[in-house]
Amino acid sequence: MSNSMGIASAFVLSSLILSPMAMAEESHAFVAQNTARAQAYDQHQAEMMAKAKDATQAPQAATSQAQSLEKDS
Secondary structure, eight states: OHHHHHHHHHHHHHHHHHHHHHHHHTTTHHHHHHHHHHHHHHHHHHHHHHHHHHHHHHHHHHHHHHHHHHHHH
16 A cells, blocks of 8 residues: 555656646747757857868868969979
């Protein structure tokens, strides 16, 4: 009997603890904050991709300039 009461108490307490998190997902502030985070992440990803693209193009430009100097000499 006491074992089932302990399980029931644990279930009720976990429900009370987790219910604010469930409600937070439905609030407008949570949705707005989540959207802002997603936009910031997308912007950061775009910036990182641009930097990576620039970093891969820079050595290619340097080698093509070096090759053109070798042809001139």
